[in-house]
Amino acid sequence: SNVINRAGKPDATTEIAVTSGCTEAIATTLIGLLNPGDTVLLIEPFYDSYPASVAMASGAARYVTLHPPDFALDEGALSNVWDASVRVALLNNPHNPTGKVFTREELLLIADFARRHDTIVVSDEVYENLTFDGAPHIPLASLPGMRDRTLTLSSAGKTFSCTGWKVGWVTGPAALVAATQAAHQFTTFCTP
Numbered sequence: 001s002n003v004i005n006r007a008g009k010p011d012a013t014t015e016i017a018v019t020s021g022c023t024e025a026i027a028t029t030l031i032g033l034l035n036p037g038d039t040v041l042l043i044e045p046f047y048d049s050y051p052a053s054v055a056m057a058s059g060a061a062r063y064v065t066l067h068p069p070d071f072a073l074d075e076g077a078l079s080n081v082w083d084a085s086v087r088v089a090l091l092n093n094p095h096n097p098t099g100k101v102f103t104r105e106e107l108l109l110i111a112d113f114a115r116r117h118d119t120i121v122v123s124d125e126v127y128e129n130l131t132f133d134g135a136p137h138i139p140l141a142s143l144p145g146m147r148d149r150t151l152t153l154s155s156a157g158k159t160f161s162c163t164g165w166k167v168g169w170v171t172g173p174a175a176l177v178a179a180t181q182a183a184h185q186f187t188t189f190c191t192p
Contacts, residue, residue, distance in 0.1 A: 021163075054090075063081070
């Protein structure tokens, strides 16, 4: 994963949770982080499990829509919906279903909103190794001030073309990973 501790590697006992695919990582992360009624920012269009996972966690979704042809993130649209009541922002980068790879400037904008409003970002980066036209994938957790507020989710399925294996993971600061692990413990308990 792209999330690393100060020694350069994640602590396997506290900073990584292995899940049954990234879809389970999304659900258990939201269940672990949210209290009933907490607000989650979703960027649409989105992977179809996002609203279901928010609902399973008894959260409330707010939406920012990306528009063709470039699917650029609009600062004004973010300003209209992102305030201190947003507990979690769920980002998908590279983006499914558009294939968009968020630019450094767009990611810095997300980071600024997250820091300003004390928001946790759940960054679904399952397509991190599948970009086109030389578009660089920039892990959100690598940006200034984001390591301590970002959980990075990924999966072996997309990178290694083995979606049936359903092995995903969550990496990030120990306290946030513990929330995912607590929900995972009573969801699937064990992942192969």
